[in-house]
Amino acid sequence: MLTFLRKRVVSSAIPLVFVVLGVFCLARLTGNPVNLYLPLSATAEQRAAFSAEHGFDQPILVQLWDYLGQVIQLDFGTSLRTDQPAAEMVLTAFPATLQLAAVTMLIAVAGAVLIGCLAAYRPNSLADRVSSFLSMTAASIPDFWFAIMGVLVFGVSLEWLPTSGVSGGPEVWVLPIATLLIRPFGVLVQVVRGAMVAALSAPYTKVARSKGASEKRVVFGHALRNATTPALTVAGDLTIGLVNGAVVVETIFGWPGIGKLMIDSILQRDFAVLQAAVLLTAITIFLLNIVIDLCYALLDARVRQAVPA
Amino acid sequence: MLSSVRSRVLAVAAVVLCGSSCTVANSPAGDAGAAGSTLRVVLAQEPPTLEPCEASLTSTGVVVRSNISEPLLERDAASGELRPLLATAWRQTAPTTWAFDLRGGVTFHNGQPFTAQDAAFSIDRAVNSDLQCNVDGYVFDDDERLRMEVTGDTGLTVHTTKPDPILPLRLSFVEMVPRTTSTTAKVREPVGTGPYAIESWETGVSITLRRNERYWGERPAFPQARYVWRAEPSVRAAMITRGEADLATTLNPEDATEENSVAYPNNETTALRLDGREAPLDDIRVRRAIGMAVDREGIVGTLLAGLAEPAAQLVPDGVVGFNPALKAAPYDPEAARALIREAAADGVPVDRRITLVARNTQFPRVAETAEALQYQLAQAGLNVQIQMADTAAHLEYQLRPFPTDVGPVALLIMHGNQAGDAAFTTSQYLRSDGPQSTFGTPELDARIDQADELAGPARQDAFAAIFADQNQSVAQYVHLAHMRGLLGISRSVRYQPDSATGDELHLAAVRPSAGEAR
Numbered sequence: 001m002l003t004f005l006r007k008r009v010v011s012s013a014i015p016l017v018f019v020v021l022g023v024f025c026l027a028r029l030t031g032n033p034v035n036l037y038l039p040l041s042a043t044a045e046q047r048a049a050f051s052a053e054h055g056f057d058q059p060i061l062v063q064l065w066d067y068l069g070q071v072i073q074l075d076f077g078t079s080l081r082t083d084q085p086a087a088e089m090v091l092t093a094f095p096a097t098l099q100l101a102a103v104t105m106l107i108a109v110a111g112a113v114l115i116g117c118l119a120a121y122r123p124n125s126l127a128d129r130v131s132s133f134l135s136m137t138a139a140s141i142p143d144f145w146f147a148i149m150g151v152l153v154f155g156v157s158l159e160w161l162p163t164s165g166v167s168g169g170p171e172v173w174v175l176p177i178a179t180l181l182i183r184p185f186g187v188l189v190q191v192v193r194g195a196m197v198a199a200l201s202a203p204y205t206k207v208a209r210s211k212g213a214s215e216k217r218v219v220f221g222h223a224l225r226n227a228t229t230p231a232l233t234v235a236g237d238l239t240i241g242l243v244n245g246a247v248v249v250e251t252i253f254g255w256p257g258i259g260k261l262m263i264d265s266i267l268q269r270d271f272a273v274l275q276a277a278v279l280l281t282a283i284t285i286f287l288l289n290i291v292i293d294l295c296y297a298l299l300d301a302r303v304r305q306a307v308p309a
Numbered sequence: 310m311l312s313s314v315r316s317r318v319l320a321v322a323a324v325v326l327c328g329s330s331c332t333v334a335n336s337p338a339g340d341a342g343a344a345g346s347t348l349r350v351v352l353a354q355e356p357p358t359l360e361p362c363e364a365s366l367t368s369t370g371v372v373v374r375s376n377i378s379e380p381l382l383e384r385d386a387a388s389g390e391l392r393p394l395l396a397t398a399w400r401q402t403a404p405t406t407w408a409f410d411l412r413g414g415v416t417f418h419n420g421q422p423f424t425a426q427d428a429a430f431s432i433d434r435a436v437n438s439d440l441q442c443n444v445d446g447y448v449f450d451d452d453e454r455l456r457m458e459v460t461g462d463t464g465l466t467v468h469t470t471k472p473d474p475i476l477p478l479r480l481s482f483v484e485m486v487p488r489t490t491s492t493t494a495k496v497r498e499p500v501g502t503g504p505y506a507i508e509s510w511e512t513g514v515s516i517t518l519r520r521n522e523r524y525w526g527e528r529p530a531f532p533q534a535r536y537v538w539r540a541e542p543s544v545r546a547a548m549i550t551r552g553e554a555d556l557a558t559t560l561n562p563e564d565a566t567e568e569n570s571v572a573y574p575n576n577e578t579t580a581l582r583l584d585g586r587e588a589p590l591d592d593i594r595v596r597r598a599i600g601m602a603v604d605r606e607g608i609v610g611t612l613l614a615g616l617a618e619p620a621a622q623l624v625p626d627g628v629v630g631f632n633p634a635l636k637a638a639p640y641d642p643e644a645a646r647a648l649i650r651e652a653a654a655d656g657v658p659v660d661r662r663i664t665l666v667a668r669n670t671q672f673p674r675v676a677e678t679a680e681a682l683q684y685q686l687a688q689a690g691l692n693v694q695i696q697m698a699d700t701a702a703h704l705e706y707q708l709r710p711f712p713t714d715v716g717p718v719a720l721l722i723m724h725g726n727q728a729g730d731a732a733f734t735t736s737q738y739l740r741s742d743g744p745q746s747t748f749g750t751p752e753l754d755a756r757i758d759q760a761d762e763l764a765g766p767a768r769q770d771a772f773a774a775i776f777a778d779q780n781q782s783v784a785q786y787v788h789l790a791h792m793r794g795l796l797g798i799s800r801s802v803r804y805q806p807d808s809a810t811g812d813e814l815h816l817a818a819v820r821p822s823a824g825e826a827r
Contacts, residue, residue, distance in 0.1 A: 035704035039446020040737065040744045044710075046441060081357040082512070083497060093513060095334030148543055156547045163547040164539055166333035166514060173333075252541045255333070256513035268357070269701050 004297055005290070012289045016282045023278045024064055024271075032056050033269030037080055054080070067275070076279070077272030081264075086272040090258065090280050096166075097257035098284075100249070101242035103173065104180040108188055109235055116192025116231075117219060123197055131189060139186030147179040147252045164253040176253045180246065184238040191234045195227035202226070229299050236292030240285050348531035348802070348819055351545050351554040352538045355513065360495040361484030362435040362442030365727075367812050371558065372516065372536060374813035378484035378501025381409060381428060382477055384729050386807035389627060391477055395423065395485055395502065396465075404472040411463040415525045417487045418506035425465040429457035430488035432467065432480065438492055448482045448728065450736070474764035475730055482728065504529045504817045518816070529817040542673075546570070549797040556804065556819065557797030558811065561673040562614035565795045573806040575794035576628070577725040578620050579672065581665075581682065581787040582738075585748040587717035589659045594652045595691075596784040599719070600638045602645035602689035608681055609790050612674045617790035622776040623724055623734050625791040627808060630731025630760075630772025635780065637788065645689040653690075662692045667721040668703040672792060679721060693719070709744050723792070727812045731772035732761055738786070739779055748785060753778055 034047050034056070042050075051057040055066060070077065076087040115135070119128040154175065155163035161174050199205060200223045208222045247259035258277050265274035356368045361378040364370040375383060381396035391399075398410040415423040435442050436455050449455075456468040469476060487500055498507050504526065505518035516536040520529055537554070539545050545557040546564035560570050581599065589595045605619035619637035624630060653659045663686070667679040676697060683693045698706070705712055706720050722745075726734050735757045741749030756778065760771035779786065796806045804819045 031701065031705055033701060035708050036701050038441055039443045040708060042441060042446060050441075083358075083495070084512075089512070099334050148541070151544055151547050156550050159551065163551050163553055164544050165537065165553070252539070252544055254514075254537060254539050254544075256511075260513070264355075267699055267701065 005294065008290055008293045012286050012293075016286045019282045020275070020279050021064070024067060024275055025060060027266075027269070027271050027274055028056075028060055028063065030269060033080060033271070036269055071279070076276040079270055079273045081268045081270045081273070086276040089261065089273055090276045093256055093258045093261045093277075094280055094284075096255060097243060097246050097250070097259060100176060100180060100246055100255065100257060101239060104177050104242055105184065105235060105239045107177065108181055108184045108238070109231075111185055112188030112192050112231070113224070116189050117196055117224065119189070119193045120196030120200060121219065128193075132193070135186040135189035135193075137186070138182045139190065141182055141186075143179050143183065143248050144252070146182055147175065147248060150175045150178060151252070166255060176249045176255055179249050179252075180242055184235075184242065187238060188231065188235060192227060192231050195230045196223055199223035199227045229296065232295055232299065233292065236288065236295075240288050243284055243288070244281060345801075345821075346531065347533040347535050348556070348816055349554045350534065350536045350814070350816075351548050351557045351797070352536055353540060353542070353545070353559050355538045356516070358495060358497050359499055359507065359510075359516075360442075360497065361431075361486055361499050361501065362440060362444050363495065364484055365444045365447040365482055365812075370812045371814045373484065373499070373501075375503060376505050376518065376534075376814075376816050377503045377507060378486060378499055379503050380481050380483055380485065381411070383481050384478060384809075386627075386729075386809040389629065389729050391481060395428070399477050401474070401476075402466070405469045407467045407469075407473075407476050408460075409465045409467070411465060412525065413463050415502050416523055417502055418500045418521060419487065421487050421489070423485065423487075423502050424462045425459045427488050428465050428485055429459050430490075431485045432457055432483050434486070434490065434492055435483045440492070440495060442495075444482050444484075448479045448733070472762050474762065474768065475732065478728060478730055505534055508533070527817065530820045531816065534816050546797055549799050552799060552801070554797070555799045555802045556814070558814070560795040560797050562616060562795065563673075565797075568800070570795045570797050571806060572616055572793045572795050573810060574625060574627075574808050575725065575792055575811045576625055576727055576808045577672075577723050577792040577794070577811075578623050578625060579617075579678075579721065579723045579789040579792060580620070580623060581789065582720040582722050582745075582747065583785055583787065584711075584718045584720075585783075585785055589652065589657045589661055589691075590663065590717045590719070592652050592655075592657045593784055594648045595657060595659060596787070598645040598648035598652075598689055599686060599691070600784065600787045601641045601648070602685050602691075603638075603682065603787060603789065604640040604685055605637050605789060606640065608678055612677050612681060613790060613792070614673075616793040616795065620788035620791045621780065622788060623738055623786060624726050624731055624776070625808075628726050628729050628731060628734075629769055630734075630776065632773035632776045634773075635777060642685070642688055649690040659690060660692050661717060662694055663717045663719055664696050664715065665693050665719045665721065666696045666698055666703065666706050668723075669697055669699055671703075671721070671723050675721070678789075682719075682721070707745055711747065719787075725812070727809055731775070735760070735772065735775060739775065739783075746785065748783075750783060753783060 032051060034050050038046060038050055048057070055063050078084065079086055079089060115131050119131040122128060151163045154161045161171050162168060166172055205218055205223055208218050246257055247263055249255060250257045250260035251263060258281060262274060262277045265277060352371065354368050356372050358369055359373050359377060360369065361373055364373045379394050382391050382394050382399065385392050395412050395415060396409040397412050400408055402408050411425055411428060417423060432455055434440065436445050436449050436453065454470055458466040458468065460466055467476065485502060490496060490499065498510060504521050504524045506521050508517045508519040510516045518534040520532045539548065542559065542561040543564050546560050546569055548554040549557050549569040583590045583596050583599065585591050585596065609615065609617045609619055621635035621637045622632055626633070649659050665679055665683055667675055669675065679695045683695050686693045706718055707722065724734065724738065737743050737745045739749060740746055740754050740757055753775065756771070756775050760768060760775060763771050794811050796810060798804060801822050802819050803822055
């Protein structure tokens with residue numbers, strides 16, 4: 001198991017390094033942010049001084065070397081926009097995104113297991129067809145459109161929910177979570193249904209039934225256990241997508257998370273904050289990948305055995 | 310093993326759900342505020358700073374100006390006249406000297422009295438320091454140095470290096486801060502004399518102001534004001550309709566109704582800036598042809614939903630120097646084609662690709678406007694390619710030093726002259742070395758220099774003639790429209806926007822619909 005873990009850590013860390021380096025270089029290719037931060041009539045000397053102060057006048061490799069040296073000392077720089085430490089801004093915003101992603105995935109997994117099992121229990125029944133149609137539709141709906149329609153229908157027309165914001169009771173969570181939920185939920189229902197259809201027709205299920213096991217025991221004790229592995233893999237990927245892609249939800253609903261912070265940092269060429277946000281997100285995704293792989297290996301011995309020492 | 314994993318997952322889920330049932334991380338105080346006692350304003354973006362010397366930036370000024378801090382005097386957006394604020398009177402005592410009588414009995418939010426020393430400090434900090442304040446770049450000349458002379462607790466004399474007939478107007482952009490404010494670093498949350506003081510700033514969530522109970526002027530109606538920000542205009546409009554906000558900045562026409570918004574002239578003018586250094590735009594016939602090829606009425610009526618007026622100059626009516634005799638060039642595609650053919654016959658490479666650069670979200674339907682311009686210029690015989698840019702990328706094209714090796718560029722700009730005097734436009738956009746100008750002529754530069762030293766009707770006439778000359782002999786700009794803004798406003802408050810509202814939203818001018826003070 002330790003060998004498996006070591007291999008996974010090494011293979012997952014490589015993309016992490018490339019992402020961090022890539023963002024550093026790509027950000028600088030967008031140009032010097034001097035125009036955003038100096039007055040319109042700033043002189044050439046003032047512009048040069050600004051560039052020198054922030055190291056933008058150095059070759060990109062020198063800037064990268066300096067940056068890596070700072071990161072090793074846990075110094076992530078200062079925001080050009082707010083003059084606050086970049087690490088502080090990122091660590092303040094990140095929990096709001098994690099909360100959103102965690103709650104969304106818990107609901108998605110629970111709902112998908114329930115509906116997927118029901119649909120798979122009687123394939124091609126009316127319930128199966130309806131759930132398949134709805135889940136495919138859900139997986140296809142653009143989140144931006146869904147969010148705006150949610151605001152107009154449930155916020156403005158029906159007045160059931162607040163349009164946006166983070167104050168108040170649990171109702172503020174409904175639209176952001178529904179928007180984030182819709183695609184993973186649709187995908188997971190399809191995955192669980194497919195896996196359960198295969199599991200319920202597998203020989204070991206028939207054996208269980210022939211031994212007199214109850215239907216509840218057959219479905220949840222035998223079939224679901226074996227259907228969990230593919231569902232878990234997909235759920236892990238979807239969770240990573242949520243952490244990485246809550247931008248639309250956070251922008252529309254005013255959710256103070258890291259997605260919105262990243263967008264603002266890109267638009268404002270606030271390199272230190274952008275780099276810190278990407279680094280933290282990449283590390284989180286790296287850890288999530290490890291956890292998912294561990295769960296996968298715990299559930300399926302073939303995965304552990306497939307990794308050479 | 311599976312049951313163990315499952316139980317752990319369930320335990321974590323329970324903790325997350327319980328912990329998150331009400332409170333969103335990093336939002337301790339919530340963001341909406343209670344209706345009634347709190348004036349709720351939703352902005353398009355969070356201000357990066359509340360530093361008063363950055364108040365010429367829209368996102369900062371709309372919160373700071375005359376709410377948290379105040380200048381010595383301010384321009385009445387309706388009449389254009391200057392009116393007293395922290396100065397009660399002012400007079401020019403010599404060509405390079407202005408004297409100000411300051412208001413007594415005014416205190417800063419921290420209890421420190423406001424004196425002439427604070428006024429001198431504030432002007433020195435914003436204009437003469439190395440802080441690189443935006444207000445310095447926008448309002449004062451690059452080399453302008455002001456010398457302050459304190460003549461008592463309420464007396465201040467300001468000396469300029471050359472005659473400056475509009476110095477009081479320039480100083481209306483300088484917000485007063487106590488002389489304990491840092492001179493080496495910009496402050497994020499300032500102390501001022503305004504009707505509201507900063508109570509809290511929850512980064513990413515909201516800014517809350519509380520009423521300054523010691524305010525020298527009229528008491529604002531609302532004890533609290535709270536700003537939140539939503540980038541999506543549909544959501545801002547929905548918040549007004551739903552009663553979650555009282556005021557919302559910059560709505561889109563498609564979201565606006567008579568019930569949730571009011572339109573107002575916002576002093577912004579859209580135009581195409583043509584790079585006269587590059588062929589084929591270096592030929593005035595081509596630039597004039599572009600002016601005739603643009604269907605302003607069509608763009609205003611269809612894309613801008615009628616919330617604009619076709620423009621013939623860079624400033625709207627109400628700004629000193631506006632020339633009422635100038636009329637927008639009529640839409641005449643045939644004449645435009647003839648001019649292009651004439652230029653081509655003389656060897657001008659009219660088929661060279663022109664890049665039309667426009668800024669995302671600069672105004673509603675900006676992308677569609679760029680597409681309409683591309684089509685209309687193609688009909689005239691020009692080869693135009695659109696490049697949409699974000700603010701930072703657009704600034705690369707907008708400000709000197711301009712990018713090189715990018716070919717001829719037609720830049721879609723929107724200029725707002727909130728100061729009310731053409732000097733702030735011509736110095737930036739028309740001088741041959743202006744920070745936002747690609748070219749000009751020595752003659753026009755000389756006329757601008759002369760106009761700058763004039764006052765009264767002579768100043769008005771001189772700048773009006775400069776705008777006419779731009780159209781006649783330079784044609785760097787193809788003017789599109791004088792714009793109108795849309796302010797979201799709920800039925801629970803009364804407020805009349807003016808041309809300055811987009812840049813300085815005076816909270817004290819907002820009253821509750823029912824009842825008065827709260």
